[in-house]
Amino acid sequence: MMSQNSLWFRLKRRAKRLLAKPGKLYRRHIRKDAFTREVERWFADRGDETLRLDYPDLTKDSIVFDLGGYVGDFAAAIHDKYGCKVYLFEPHPDFFQKCMSRFKDNKQIVPINYGVADVDGIFELSNSVDGSSFFNIEHEGKQTVQCEMRAFDRVIQDLGVDDIDLMKINIEGGEFPLLEYLAKHDMLSIAKDYQIQFHTFIKGAKRRRDGIVEALSKTHKRSWCYTFVWENWHRK
Numbered sequence: 001m002m003s004q005n006s007l008w009f010r011l012k013r014r015a016k017r018l019l020a021k022p023g024k025l026y027r028r029h030i031r032k033d034a035f036t037r038e039v040e041r042w043f044a045d046r047g048d049e050t051l052r053l054d055y056p057d058l059t060k061d062s063i064v065f066d067l068g069g070y071v072g073d074f075a076a077a078i079h080d081k082y083g084c085k086v087y088l089f090e091p092h093p094d095f096f097q098k099c100m101s102r103f104k105d106n107k108q109i110v111p112i113n114y115g116v117a118d119v120d121g122i123f124e125l126s127n128s129v130d131g132s133s134f135f136n137i138e139h140e141g142k143q144t145v146q147c148e149m150r151a152f153d154r155v156i157q158d159l160g161v162d163d164i165d166l167m168k169i170n171i172e173g174g175e176f177p178l179l180e181y182l183a184k185h186d187m188l189s190i191a192k193d194y195q196i197q198f199h200t201f202i203k204g205a206k207r208r209r210d211g212i213v214e215a216l217s218k219t220h221k222r223s224w225c226y227t228f229v230w231e232n233w234h235r236k
Contacts, residue, residue, distance in 0.1 A: 035200060035228055042226045051224055051232070055166055055193060058082035062165035065089070065191070067116050067178075072099045074168060075109050083108070084166075087159065091115035091147035092125060114148040117174055118181035121149050152178065152187070167191040173202045180208070183215035194220065194233040 045051070052074070058064070060083035066075045069088035079086050088103075088111045090096045099111035124144040156162065169175050175196055182188045194216070198209050205228075216222075220233035 038226045038229045042229045047226065047230060052168075052195060052230065053077055053081055055082065057192070058084050058165055060084060063087070063161055063163070065116070065164050065167040067168060068170040068172065068174075069099060069111065070095055070170075072102050072109070072111070075099075076102070078166070078168075079106070079109055086110065087112060087161075089114065089116050089155075091149065092145065093147070094145075114150050115171060115174065116152055116155050116178065117149040118151060118177045119149065120151050120154065122146055123149055152182065153185075156190070162190070164191040166193045166195065168195040170197040173199050175199070176202055176205070176208045176212070179212045179215075183212065188216060189219045189235060192235045193223075195230065196233070197230050198228050200228050 042048075055078070058078070058081075062082065062084035064075075064078055064084050064086045066078075066086055066088045069075055069090040072088060075086040075088045078084060086109045088099055088109060090099055090111060091114050093113065096111055096113040099109075103109040103111060123146070125147040126144055150158075156164075169178070171178070175198055179188075179196070182190070198212075199205065202208065209228075213222075216233050220235050223232040223234045225231040
């Protein structure tokens with residue numbers, strides 16, 4: 001799960017770049033770029049404590065997929081509020097072990113040590129705390145760890161799941177190929193709600209997000225949106 005600290009770290013890093021580019025300095029401090037405005041709006045609205053946990057249809061019988069579980073904060077919060085069963089997918093071995101220890105006495109939160117993707121495989125994951133990524137080119141040269149990924153259709157078959165009440169997706173760039181895969185194979189309707197964080201560091205991020213939004217609009221209606229921060233889609 002993308003933390004507040006991680007988002008502000010990204011803003012600070014972007015500000016340093018702009019200081020070296022006078023033309024962009026004006027846009028950053030006077031006009032403000034769109035991402036900065038959306039982040040500020042998100043924190044002003046206390047989205048992490050409100051919108052991200054506002055799913056009144058969830059019950060103890062609901063199934064939640066937490067893609068990019070990190071250390072389990074979202075899984076714990078959504079389960080505490082609704083009692084739902086949460087499959088927490090975290091490919092990083094260290095974070096997975098933290099989740100295993102944290103939820104060892106809770107049978108309703110199931111940590112799983114692989115990521116969900118469009119394909120099966122073993123990939124190098126950059127070791128960057130809650131921003132660890134398979135896709136971020138800014139992480140080139142950083143220490144990596146090998147992690148397993150499994151294709152979505154294999155995951156749901158193995159788990160015996162054919163309907164997901166909420167799928168939270170914060171997988172550091174992996175949201176693009178995953179959601180494109182689900183759209184291509186007419187599988188988007190499997191989830192009642194999608195809570196998605198799209199990431200800007202992916203090449204063609206805006207164009208690819210636009211394509212995913214178009215596909216989602218056929219089966220879902222957008223409930224709320226803070227562009228490239230968090231957004232939610234509810235099945236029609």
